[in-house]
Amino acid sequence: MKTKVTGYLTQKHGFYYVVLNLPTDEKGKRNRKTLSTGLSTDRNATKAKALLLTMIREANAGEEVRGVNERQPKSQNKTEDERWNSPWPGMLFSDYLEFWLQWKRKSWEEVTYSGYCQNVRSWIEPYFAKRKVRLNEITVLDIEMFYTHEINQRGVSGNTVLHYHANIRKALSDAAKLKLIPYNPAAEVERPKKDNFVASYYSADELMEVLPIFANTKMELPVMLAAFYGLRRSEVIGLQWSAIDFERKIVTISRTFERINVDGKMVDVSK
Structure with missing residues (x-):
């Protein structure tokens, strides 16, 4: 009676692989074959199980079983x-x-x-x-x-x-x-050369012209903090009352806040 091929899924480097238990050889040595599914382990369990069954079925039918990378056609008509x-x-x-x-x-x-x-x-x-x-x-x-x-x-x-x-x-x-x-x-590849960064700053006279522009607006405090303490935008926005020691007159920069675009959605990120 011909031994049936069995198999199971395994994971490696974030991808699913099919391991087929093939019939033993003439010397009775167990024969296994590992094949790539090409599927990442992120939300692809159902597809991987379906591919496992397909490969087992092909092997039991006597067909040559190949991994996904070997099966792929050169056509670019892919979903x-x-x-x-x-x-x-x-x-x-x-x-x-x-x-x-x-x-x-x-x-x-x-x-x-x-x-x-x-x-x-x-x-x-x-x-x-x-x-x-x-x-x-x-x-x-x-x-x-x-x-x-x-x-x-x-x-x-x-x-x-x-x-x-x-x-x-x-x-x-x-x-x-x-x-x-x-x-x-x-x-x-030859590593591209980095440009020398030359920082520019407002002079005291320029600051005296800029600050009145933001007076009595919601931007007045952030601009003043950036101007007088050299804080980055994310550091200014991330400031909390707990970071200010009024007795010792110390401001501790321990948190930043940014709003970034992730796949078309604005996400708030704080550190």
Whole structure:
């Protein structure tokens, strides 16, 4: 009687994998095969279980069973959900970036996630999507040409390009860890040069002209705190009465407050 193939799901690096228990070989040695589902562990349990049953059924029918990355066609006719949850080497780099944002979201703070989304969705994704660069085909030259385009065509600063570089390098590093690409090409890209920051300040005379403009408005106190104590906006807004020691005349900056855009929604974040 032919032994039936069984299997189960396992998790690794934030993704579901199928482990098939195949019939023993001629020497009676147990044979197992691990296959990628391409599904992240975030809200994909039902899909993973369905794929497990499909692979078991195919194996018992004598068909060759392959992981999702091996099954993927080169066609780009994928639904939004498939692009985000089923990474594969031949997918567009822009689609992989969107998957990466969703996959790593829980490991980042809201402020970090918001900043990554701003860079990736506004500038990095559109550039590479227009050129149809695939994840497993992206080169050092592709990345350097993007930086050149941003500096020469859009006139962005070297500091901004450094942020883009950090995003791209981390995204491709994670792709290499998932075995979607053999190595990280961004690691070989020459690091963009950082611009020297030259701060500018209001003089005492200029402050005397500015302060009356905000007198008797809700902005008067924040402007005065920023002007006299050099506080950042987030530090001024984050001030609470408990941070002020009236007896010793000390103000302790222990909390900040920001309002950021997360997936189209304004979210208040305090630290």
